[in-house]
Amino acid sequence: MSPVANSAVRDRLRIAIQKSGRLSEPARALLASSGLSWRESRDKLFCYGESLPVDLLLVRDDDIPGLIAEGVCDLGIVGRNVLRELINEREESGKPAAFREWRALGFGGCRLSIAVPDVWDWQSPTQLAGKRIATTYPNQLRAWLRTQGVQADIVMLNGSVEIAPRLGQADAICDLVSSGATLAANQLKPVLDILQSEAVLAGPAHPFADARADLADLLLRRMDGVLRIRDSKLLMFQAPREAMNELLQLLPDAEPPTVCAVDGADTLALQALCHGAMTWQRLEDLKRAGARGLMVLPVERMLA
Numbered sequence: 001m002s003p004v005a006n007s008a009v010r011d012r013l014r015i016a017i018q019k020s021g022r023l024s025e026p027a028r029a030l031l032a033s034s035g036l037s038w039r040e041s042r043d044k045l046f047c048y049g050e051s052l053p054v055d056l057l058l059v060r061d062d063d064i065p066g067l068i069a070e071g072v073c074d075l076g077i078v079g080r081n082v083l084r085e086l087i088n089e090r091e092e093s094g095k096p097a098a099f100r101e102w103r104a105l106g107f108g109g110c111r112l113s114i115a116v117p118d119v120w121d122w123q124s125p126t127q128l129a130g131k132r133i134a135t136t137y138p139n140q141l142r143a144w145l146r147t148q149g150v151q152a153d154i155v156m157l158n159g160s161v162e163i164a165p166r167l168g169q170a171d172a173i174c175d176l177v178s179s180g181a182t183l184a185a186n187q188l189k190p191v192l193d194i195l196q197s198e199a200v201l202a203g204p205a206h207p208f209a210d211a212r213a214d215l216a217d218l219l220l221r222r223m224d225g226v227l228r229i230r231d232s233k234l235l236m237f238q239a240p241r242e243a244m245n246e247l248l249q250l251l252p253d254a255e256p257p258t259v260c261a262v263d264g265a266d267t268l269a270l271q272a273l274c275h276g277a278m279t280w281q282r283l284e285d286l287k288r289a290g291a292r293g294l295m296v297l298p299v300e301r302m303l304a
């Protein structure tokens with residue numbers, strides 16, 4: 001059987017990820033941290049799962065939602081901007097989405113924004129009425145314009161959207177923005193975000209009815225473990241008992257800590273998983289409030 005052939009009942013899970021692009025490396029890193037290892041095919045399009053029966057298909061990101069909809073792949077890692085576009089396209093034509101966002105993954109962050117020439121005096125979306133707006137995301141733009149009650153012409157472009165106003169192809173654009181440098185270089189300014197995007201795990205709208213259900217559950221539990229502690233650190237210190245209340249107030253981002261008595265009952269030792277950044281400033285504040293022997297440790301894995 002060809003490794004990518006589709007069939008109704010499967011005992012291996014197949015995940016589509018971007019072959020080469022912004023999401024490729026972080027997607028692979030997340031799956032590897034979740035305990036997957038694989039052997040890559042010679043054409044570098046398919047990775048055979050070795051540690052678990054979970055295979056990877058390496059594709060263009062735009063193809064991922066469609067591959068899930070067709071059942072060729074079970075799950076996919078893709079930008080919410082891409083997933084949402086196909087969901088909106090299907091809604092427009094009265095088709096159910098057949099897939100949905102299972103998890104936000106915390107990387108590949110960007111916004112889908114309306115941008116207009118720097119020289120515009122921007123007041124409100126009504127200024128877009130009758131204008132031409134260039135975008136790669138016509139379905140999301142159309143849906144947003146509808147919610148605003150604005151009629152505008154959508155100019156569909158597959159790339160180099162930012163240059164469209166300078167070329168006279170469009171008056172404004174709707175495109176992905178991260179740092180804003182591309183807009184600035186094209187004398188444009190972002191005025192409204194219509195979507196906050198990041199990479200997501202996409203999966204079917206309905207649960208699996210075969211061995212893939214258990215595999216997907218296992219993978220999700222592991223991914224949740226990785227995501228939960230991605231920016232977390234284990235904080236350890238000792239402090240006099242009477243300082244502990246004030247110290248805990250300095251740790252609003254901590255999970256309920258483990259506290260035990262040392263040195264009779266006067267000194268307490270604390271360890272807590274903290275989700276916010278553990279900066280020098282915070283450590284110095286803790287020290288001023290009585291903490292001693294402060295240690296910040298990386299957390300590799302967590303199983304709740």
Ligand SMILES: Nc1ncnc2c1ncn2[C@@H]1O[C@H](COP(=O)(O)OP(=O)(O)OP(=O)(O)O)[C@@H](O)[C@H]1O
Pocket residue numbers: 018019020021022023059060061062078079080081082108109110176177178179197198199
């Ligand atoms: N400037 C950016 N900063 C952060 N994330 C971004 C940025 N631009 C795009 N992204 C996110 O990364 C995803 C992939 O971007 P990339 O540029 O690699 O896609 P692509 O050129 O369409 O790749 P492919 O060849 O797979 O079609 C986007 O769909 C979006 O979710």
Ligand SMILES: O=P(O)(O)OC[C@H]1O[C@H](OP(=O)(O)OP(=O)(O)O)[C@H](O)[C@@H]1O
Pocket residue numbers: 159160162175176177178179180181182183
């Ligand atoms: O706000 P910024 O940080 O400048 O990022 C925004 C740009 O990034 C993406 O393009 P990318 O760099 O991937 O190039 P391409 O899509 O044109 O290939 C996106 O399509 C924008 O053009």
Ligand SMILES: [Mg+2]
Pocket residue numbers: 060061062
């Ligand atoms: Mg693409």
